[in-house]
Amino acid sequence: MSPSAATGSLKREAVRFLRLNRQVAAIGFADALAYRGTFMLEIIFTFIPLVTSLLLWSAIYRAGGAGLAIAGFDLNQMLSYYIVMNILRLAAFVEDVQWTVTQQIKDGQLNAYLMRPVNYILFQWDLRMASVVFGTFLTLLPAAVLAVAARHILVVPAAGWQWAAFGLSAFLGIQIGFLLSMAVGLSAFWVLESSAFQQAVFPIQMMLSGSMFPLELIPRKLFIVLKALPWTYQSYFPMQVYLGRLDFRATLAGLGVQVLWILALGGLCWLMWRNGVRKYGAVGG
């Protein structure tokens, strides 16, 4: 093949991929749109545990007296952590990808995808990102209401660059979350008891990503270990940026680590997929 023909075919591939991308994203949108009522209800009701957490932490800080700092958090920072984390998780919950992938591997639905000329991981990524965009859009209103209601306690980044870094790190965190979840899902190629496995790892995923409570709360030695894991960079690191607990250089370094994790996890998923499909028995079908 001549070099120009090679570039030509590469270009065709790229165009085809982009076009496909748009189609798949449209499906993702339609899917999210079909359940918008459920989504709004869910949003209202997910605020119940949030309010409970806020009341609980208020009571804890009351008990500790004025000026109490737990793991370097004062009351407002702690409450803001929960508020912003909740909004973040609401807008971009990507962990359901592991259930989808596992199920499709287990009951043979994957066959349908293997027939199609699309990359399975990218296909799932498209669907997810469409729902993230949609979720973010739907979350705007409740988030605004919450921000106004909590204006006296909500801590916001002081500097413009912190807002930008927070946005970027949240975006990169979503990618990390997606890839981690994809890897957990793809493990169904090897793990026989995959539904039990998922149930087992999900709470750990939630805790490690800092969705349950700020990770500084756990004993120092354990904390250092956790910080070396990719989950920390899913939502805990963006929260650190948001609360202004990192200076400019530390923020940049963290963003760099996020990119490295994305590359590493992307590679891992690709490897898992390649080896998994070979092993795949196409049960059911």
Added chain:
Amino acid sequence: MIRHLRLWGALLYNCILREMMFRANFAIIVLTSSWWFVLNVLMFAVIFSHVTEIAGWTKYEVFFLVGTGNAVMGIFETLFMMNLMRVPETIRTGEMDFYLLKPVNTQFLISARYADFEAVPNTLIGFAFMAWCVVKLKAAFSLPALAAFLVFVVNGVTLYYTIMFVSVTISFWFMRFHAMSIWWQLTSLGRQPAEIFPAGLKFVLTYCLPMLVIVNFPVKAYLNRLPLHLALWGLAVTVAMLAFSQWFFRFALRRYRSASS
């Protein structure tokens, strides 16, 4: 009544046999089902390394509450949850016909048909943890307190069941309404120390939407902090809700028209 209890026994036995067919899966779930509980305890342990009490509750009292919450929810999950989650689907597909035809109370049958033994170990861990807390509390152990505690645990499970049952009954009108997942969020209210809530909200959660009766009352009964009028209210509301759930179910059944075929 006796007949229903005997039937319940047979149904439970039947479910154990089914469960044992998938032993490995069962074993893993047994090992991992208490993760949420462990994480919850861990969080409170860390909190109590910074403060000595939360809204008047000491460390082991809060632990006791967390353990009770785990046990109450565990019993509910074992006996009822799977059944209630199936109700909307049962109505949608017309499968309800089969339940209506059986010569037993229909509410009983659709509520107790399937038991989920995956939650049993978690429940037992909850009770073991409570026992440990009681030792650590160094409160004088007394049989009446224990009896009161157990009465309110049963009371709590029953009340929780009736609230959930009424919610899923609503799916006779709205078939796509997944009441369970929404109520699930509400339970987070009931598992907290009651005193963290502002007075108004606490009143609502005691009298209007009695989530506090479910987990807080057993603990308070054991710690001898439950005034008599509240104790009576807790028992009365459960009986009333049980009667209401039966009436509401019969009322809703009139709308059932056996889908498809």
